[in-house]
Amino acid sequence: MNRPLFRWLLAALAGMLVLGLAACGQEEEGTPQPGASPAAASPTRGTITLGLIDMFSSATQQYIANSIRAGFEIAIEEANAAGGVAGYRIEVVTADMGESTDRAVAEAQRLVNERGIRLITIGINSGAAVALAELAKNRQDFLVNGAFATTRRLTGESGSRWAARANISTVEIGGTMAQFLRDKSQIRTVAIVAPDYEYGRHFAEDFKAQLGRIRPDVRVVREEFPPLGARDMTPHVAAVQAARPDLVVTAVFGGDLINFLRAARDLGLTPGTQLFIHGVDLVKMETLRDVLPDGSWGTAWYPFWAVSSQASQDFLNKYRAKTNDIPVAGSLTGYYAGKMLVEAIRKAGSGDLAAVISALDSGVEFDGPVGRVSVRGCDHMALGPFYVGEVRRGSEYPGGIGLANVVPIQVSQVARSCEEIARVRGG
Structure with missing residues (x-):
């Protein structure tokens, strides 16, 4: 073998060795390295977008609407910090209904038709919740989740597989x-x-x-x-x-x-x-x-x-850090609304609407600030204390x-x- 060729082969082998050693310190994107916490993982399958509609500009209901949003976002932030859900990162898009049920319906249609969002949460307004429950039942191409609306019709008289609720009703x-x-x-x-x-x-x-x-x-x-x-x-x-x-x-x-x-x-x-x-x-x-x-x-x-639980203290700390305020009723039910969708997506393995609804049909559970919460399959209602x-x-x-x-x-x-x-x- 001539010397120039020999030197070239040695250089090539050395380069391959360096690359091989470097590769030993890398992991496929989205896979946590050995010993790393799940939070170190990065979602690789894409993004699932959730819609949140509420009375954000209402003079009388704005405070409650914002408390719901803060709780909802904390649930999503926790999921993303833990590496996403089923390989996906979750994002939230909000829409303002003011004080108009018609506007809530229009915003829901816009989110579905223009953004392709299939999982929509409605905040405090019961009239809007019922209107969206009827719309979802008729269209069957999105799920409406009530974060705070207390009308019994949401998952009762107007309910269907395309409706869920994080809050209790008047019953x-x-x-x-x-x-x-x-x-x-x-x-x-x-x-x-x-x-x-x-x-x-x-x-x-x-x-x-x-x-x-x-x-x-x-x-x-x-x-x-x-x-x-x-x-x-x-x-x-x-x-x-x-x-x-x-x-x-x-x-x-x-x-x-x-x-x-x-x-x-x-x-x-x-x-x-x-x-x-x-x-x-x-x-x-x-x-x-x-x-x-x-x-x-x-x-x-x-x-x-x-x-007096660590889970409650953790939620309180996160809420105060996010809002510089104390949590109220909507803060908790907003968190439930986000968390139940996260767990349904996790169980479904994707954000596919049919798969998420099937996951809810079979029931999901999660731990919240006040203990274990079960979402029962027959009406997709969150049950906690x-x-x-x-x-x-x-x-x-x-x-x-x-x-x-x-x-x-x-x-x-x-x-x-x-x-x-x-x-x-x-x-």
């Missing part, structure tokens, strides 16, 4: 409150105050139905339905006061609740009459500090100050007010059965 709310009253023998008469639209009417119907089943000895002596946004609650408080109930159950919220509580205080209904307020953590409880009497009972989705407690003031609570003696009630105990869901759907 479960009524059942939780009635369950809490099971051993409150001092309560024999009740008045109900709820807003005059579908949510309020359904709340009253469902609470009465559940109360009749659990405490048939209790009589409802008055029902008041003030219009949404009512500034003067005096006539409604006076009517309740005249009925002399042992307990006043309310489903009004936000500014309406503050106006009701002020009128109740000014007319002398409180503090002498026991109150049971649904949804004290829809917004920060400190907004009720000046008007909500100590000793009132209240329901809450996420009384984080009373949940809901809380009842007693209003207290003190420095240990955020903003100086919170719930004490908090009792978790499992939603699965008060939810409609799968047989009932099939019946109301006409099956």
Whole structure:
């Protein structure tokens, strides 16, 4: 062999050796190196885009809408930080419906038709949730997931395989409150105050139905339905006061609740009459500090100050870092909405709509800030704990007010059965 050729072969072999040694330190893209955490992996199969529609520009509902978005995004950020889902990175596209159901429908159609998005979450508005549930059932080319809407029709009367829900409905709310009253023998008469639209009417119907089943000895002596946004609650408080109930159950919220509580205080209904307020953590409880009497009972989705788990603390830390605020009800249900889609995609192995729906049909589970959550197959409803407690003031609570003696009630105990869901759907 001549010397030039020999030198060339040696150089080539040396180069191959260097390349081989370098290759030993590399992994195929998207595969974690030995000993690396799953978060080190990079998704390689592409991106799955989720849609989120809510009342982001609404003057009255913007705070709740943003709390839902923050919780939803945390669920997605966790999934991406862990290497994605089934090899995919998840991204979120938001759309603003303002205060218009028609606009929510138009935005959903745009996301499906123009962006090809098949998994769409709707936030707080029940009317929009029902409209999208009907649209999804008719089109059968996207899934609508309700992050907060409490209408029972979303996965009940208007429900189908193309609908899901992360939040409880008025059925479960009524059942939780009635369950809490099971051993409150001092309560024999009740008045109900709820807003005059579908949510309020359904709340009253469902609470009465559940109360009749659990405490048939209790009589409802008055029902008041003030219009949404009512500034003067005096006539409604006076009517309740005249009925002399042992307990006043309310489903009004936000500014309406503050106006009701002020009128109740000014007319002398409180503090002498026991109150049971649904949804004290829809917004920060400190907004009720000046008007909500100590000793009132209240329901809450996420009384984080009373949940002593590492998962809750981790979520609280992430939420504070993201928003510079404390979580409220929508923060938790928004997280559930994102998490249940993540787990359905993981189980399906892709973002294919039919595969994701089949995954939901067979049920998915995940761990949340307050414990294990199961999404049952018959109606794709997330089932976890809901809380009842007693209003207290003190420095240990955020903003100086919170719930004490908090009792978790499992939603699965008060939810409609799968047989009932099939019946109301006409099956």
